[in-house]
Amino acid sequence: MADRTETRGTRDGAPDGTRELARELSAAVRGEVSAAAGDRALMTMDASNYRRIPQAVVAPRDVEDVAAVLRVCRERGVPVVPRGGGTSIAGQATGLGVVLDFTRHLRRIVALDPEAATAVVQPGVVLDDLRAAAGAHGLTFGPDPSTHSRCTLGGMIGNNSCGSHSVAWGTTADSVRELEVLTYGGERLRAGRGTAALDALPPRLRDGVRELVNGDLALLRTGYPDLPRRISGYALxxxxxxxxxxxARALTGSEGTLGVLTEATVALVRPPAAKALAVLGYADESAAAEAAHTLLPYRPLTVEGMAADLVGSVAGLPKGGAWLFVEMGGDEPAEALAHAEKLCRDAGTATTDHTVVTDPARQRALWRVREDASGTATRMPDGSEAWPGWEDCAVPPARLGPYLRDFRSLLAQHGLRGTPYGHFGDGCIHVRIDFDLLTAPGIRRFREFSGDLAELVVAHGGSLSGEHGDGQARAELLPKMYGPELVGLFGRFKDLWDPAGGLNPGMLVRPDRMDDNLRFAPLPKRPVDVEFGYPHDGGDFSAAVRRCVGVAKCRNAAPSASAVMCPSYRATGEERHSTRGRARLLHEMLAGEVVTDGWRSEEVRDALDLCLSCKGCRSDCPVGVDMATYKAEFLHHHYAGRLRPAAHYSMGRLPRWLHAAAPVASLLNALARTPLAGAAKRLGGIAPQRAIPEVATEPFVRWWAKRSPAPAPGGPALLLWPDTFTNYLAPEAGRAAVRVLEAAGLSVRLPPAQRRRPLCCGLTYVSTGQLDQARAVMRRTVNALDPLLTDGTPLTVLEPSCAAALRTDLPELLPDDPRAARLAASVRTFAQTLEEQAPTWEPPRLDRPAVGQTHCHQHAVLGEAAEQRLRERAGLAGGLSGGCCGLAGNFGFERGHYDVSVACAEEQLLPSVREAAPGTEVLADGFSCRTQIAQLTDRRARHLAEVLAEALPGGR
Structure with a gap:
């Protein structure tokens, strides 16, 4: 968030009175207050279809701050919206007025009592943090939405969230014991259970609640459907x-419309010591849905359903067209396994096949498919967009099969498509539907379908919301479910608690129409003029930005060995530095209402400045947001016709400088060790803390030209790419690769020498947004290489970042040149080449442990399965670090980025290197990764080719 009094002059696009509001709030609270355009833009959306522009954002430091915000807003008649992780799918985390962001300060676990199995938490506590703290005592918090790594307890309580273990441990409401709440009117209260708790309320509320309940006992006893996932409406x-x-239970699920939660006491559960995952295959979705409720007597922990149209091809799934994931527990692994095997046997002929998974790593891999579904379901198999809106309705579990058949029929009737999945054991279905929310006819169909589906859900005895709440998405339809009398009671309850209507107006009670405030409405109606091809989005930059639906996997605070995204967010904790935050700012840039100066936006520029262009989001984001490409696109337009930062000239054009420097490398290396280096770094926009890498006195290409021709091995031919980094900065990796590839019987060639303008992948030009020059460089490369690759010869690239640029950036910047696609398809890594071209070759056995870094671009674009197999065959034991090394090409060298660069490295890489025992091999195929390790530790990392070459007969 910007500085606590930041409004950025007249560029904030703020409505009248906002600056005065921000100044008054800043004087009243200790936390951060901002009415700056960038901070407001970050809060316009959650994970729903809706968008509302707030006047200001406040990150309160304590309860007194919350009270002060409510006082100021009450006096000014300004609405207040509490917000947690912003992953709500019904729109209730968007709002006008002041947004309270609890994720910055009010995120403390106040107390944890293992004996009583309870915890006291502030609203901004992330669920996984609570689970980790409870796990130290063998406990956990039962509800576990798929967003568990970033959703907050306050948000879960506001929405009455559930998760995959609800068949065992119920909804959040089942775990809430007491809530501390501030009303919009300033009353502080503790909501608990029993008449004593009711008596302790302020008299106005105490008497009003009693009157409301006693006046409509019959309606309250008969007006609610009996099903486990009834989330819609107030739980009166x-x-x-x-x-x-x-x-406390009545207030849970009230979506911030009745009071602002400041603290909660919640119950914890003791999970079984061992778990086994039974995966049952069924012929189709209907068969799985029909079977789900029959498994409940076995007391499973989960019964989750998915069909082939969502899952696709995933290793480890039994044969079938749909699957139930059923987790069984036990005190010992053998007991859990026995329970799972019995369930599979008793499921009988209803299944097509089954498997039981006990290995925790395989279980996590399968659960990851389910957790990512909220993102992956936003794209249909043909790539078209799909949206929430009917994300979580629920029916009695025994009615799920018939309901799904009727649901599919209704989709077809309206000409729509969707991919149901979710909590089959609780009768709760998630689905994204290919609504057209961009045109008037499409929006009308969305509205008509919604009315018909609400009636269908009610006909099956269900709830319009089974997990995510009503918000704006479904609240308008609550009369269809509850009837006008009970909905009238909801209104009276709201008016009792919030007579001024200041808390989250437009949600749940007297809601905005479901087709108002759609997030897409202000976006350009025609594709904007851009440089990249965006092949997965029909060439439309707006569609690319729309990929971010807000589920915020990029906000995972904990590092993962299997993921990269999003290193800058984990370093700073700032929403603007998450992939979602940057996508939100780009969305608002295109919308032009909050961020008003388009490609010249300083807000977007500043947020993208700390994007490492690691491409981690390209693979780790469930919907494939590619922020590295969006950043390059933005920088191209932002600096068009203007002076660029110095680093864009020094490092963005690095291939030119290195080519010019090669003849005088010894002199330049000597000068780099003198005080003149400091001046050079200042001039080039390079961080003063960085040492300038030495330029090779004999570039790799020159070594190749001087090399005595080796006897042709007669094996398959390959073209070895002399990338800029290998050629001028690390020729030892190139020499080693030649030695290994030839030892494997392969015939190595290099592209013809280009004396004046060496061939280049264009990486450094792309990362700095110099796309015209990148395209020119790439065209020269295509012209030179295409004749050499016509026979299917692989193009072997040693530097992962250059391989990724050739594989993705090149064809996306030259989308109309079929030769670009052919070149991209020919790209192989060092290990992929050996695996494909010399499958019987056995590498030398090294038999020692290894640590190091998998390059971000390798992870995101190329995959590292071949590298892992090669390391295993060579006896290099141990996995490499996930995350990001933090140097990331030019990023870590640029002035102002050093601290973030080091913080990224300290997350996983540097600790693993420091803790490695003597004799451990330190591996990093990326030049940036090797440089970061060299500059921040006393160890030297090497390319895998160097390590293998050293072990060949004759050593190096």
Whole structure:
């Protein structure tokens, strides 16, 4: 968030009175206050179809700050919207007025009592943080939405979230014991269970609640459907005497419309010590849905359903067209396995096949498919867009099969498509539907379908919301589910708690229409003029930006060995530095209402400045947001016709400078060790903390030209790419690769020498947004290489970042040149070449441990399965670090980036290198990764080719 009093003059696009509001809030609270365009733009959307522009954003430091915000807003008649992780799917985390961002400061676990199995948490506590703290005592928090790594307890309580383990541990409401709440009117109260808790309320609320309940006992006892996932509306039936007069439960799921949560006491559960995952295959989705409720007597922990149209081809799934993931527990692994095997046997002929998975790594891999579904379902198999809106309706579990058949029929009737999945054991279905929310006819169809589907859900005895709440998406339809009398009671309850209507107006009670405030409405109606081809988005940059639906996997705070995204967010904790935050700013740039100066936007530029262009989001984001490409696109337009930062000239044009420097490398290396280096770094926009890498006195290409021709091995031919980094900065990696490839019986060639303008992949030009020059460089490369690759010869690239540029950036910047696609398809890594071209060759055995870094671009674009297999065959034991090394090409060298660069490296890479025992091999195929290790540790990392070459007969 910007500085606490930031409004950025007249460029913030703020409505009248906003600056005065921000100044008054800043004087009243200790936390950060901002009415700056960038901060407001970050809060316009959640993970729903909706968008509302706030006047200001406040990150309160404590309860007193929350009270002060409510006082100021009450006096000014300004609405207030509490917000957690912003992953709500019904629109309730968007709002006008002031957004309270609890994720910055109010994220403390106040107390954890293992004996009582309870915890006291502030609203900004991330669920996984609570689970980790509870896990130290053998406990956990039962509800576990797929967004568990970034959703907050406050948001879960606001929406009454559930998750895949709800068949065992229920909804969030089942785990809430007490809530501390501030009303819009300034009343502080503790909501608990029982008449004593009700008596402790302020008299106005105490008497009003009693009057409301006692006046409509019959309606409250008969007006709610009986099903496990009834989330829609206010849970006023929890206030009935026979339900224990549970005010905390009644407030859970109220979506921030009744009070602002400041603290919660929640119950924890003790999960079984061992788990086994039974995966049952069925002929189709209907068969799986029909079977799900029959498994509940076995007391499973989960019963999750997915069909082939969502999952596709995933290793480890039994044969079938749909699957149920059923987790069984036990005190010992053998007991859990026995329970899972019995369930599979008893499932009988209803299944097409089954498997039981006990290995935790394989279980995590399969669960990852389910957790990513909220993102992957946003694209249909043909690549077209699909949206929430009917993400989570629920029916009685025994009705799920018939309901799904009727649902599919209704989709077809309206000419729509969707991919259902979700909590089959609880009768709760998630689905993204290919609504056309961009045109008036499409929006009308969305509205008509929604009315018909609401009636269908009610006909099956269901709830319009089974997990994510009503928000704006479904609240308008609540009369179809509850009837006008009960919905009238909801209105009276709202007016009792919030008579001024200041908390999250437009949600749940007297809601905005479901087709108002659509996030797509202000976007350009025609594709904007861009440089990249965006082949997966029909060439439309707006469609590319729309990929981000807000599920915010990029906000995962914990590092993962299997993921990269998003290193800058994990380093700073700032929403603007997450992939989602940057996508939101680009969306608002295109919309032009908050961010008003288009490609010249300083807000977007500043947010993208700390994007490492690691491409991690290209693979780790469930919907394939590619922020590295978007950043390059933005920089191209932002600096068009203007002076660029110095680093764009020094490092963006690095191939030119290195080519010019090669003849005088010894002199330049000597000068780099003198005080003149400091002046050069200042001039080139390079961080003063960085040492300038030495330029090779004999570039790799020159070594190749001087080399005595080796006897032709007669094996398959390959073209070895002399990338800029290998050629001028690390020729030892190139020499080693030649030695290994020839030892494997392969015939190595290099492209013809280009004396004046060496061939280049264009990487450095792309990463700095110099796309005209990148395209010119790439065209020269295509012209030179295409004649050499016509026979299917692989193009072997040693530097992962250059391989990724040739594989993705080149064809996307030259989308109309079929030769570019052919070149991209020919690209292979060092290990891929050996695996494909010399499959019987056995590498030398090294038999020692290894640590190091998998290059981000390798992870995101190329994959590293071949590298892993090669390391295993060579006896290099141990996995390489995930995350990002933090240097990321030019990023870590640029002035102002050093601290973030080091923070990224400290997350996984540097600790693993420091902790490595003597004799451990340090591996990094990327030049940036090797440089970061060399500059921040006392160890030297090497390319895998160097390590293998050293072990060949004759050593190096």
């Amino acid at each position: 039936d929890a206030l009935l005497p026979e339900q224990g007069t549970d005010l």
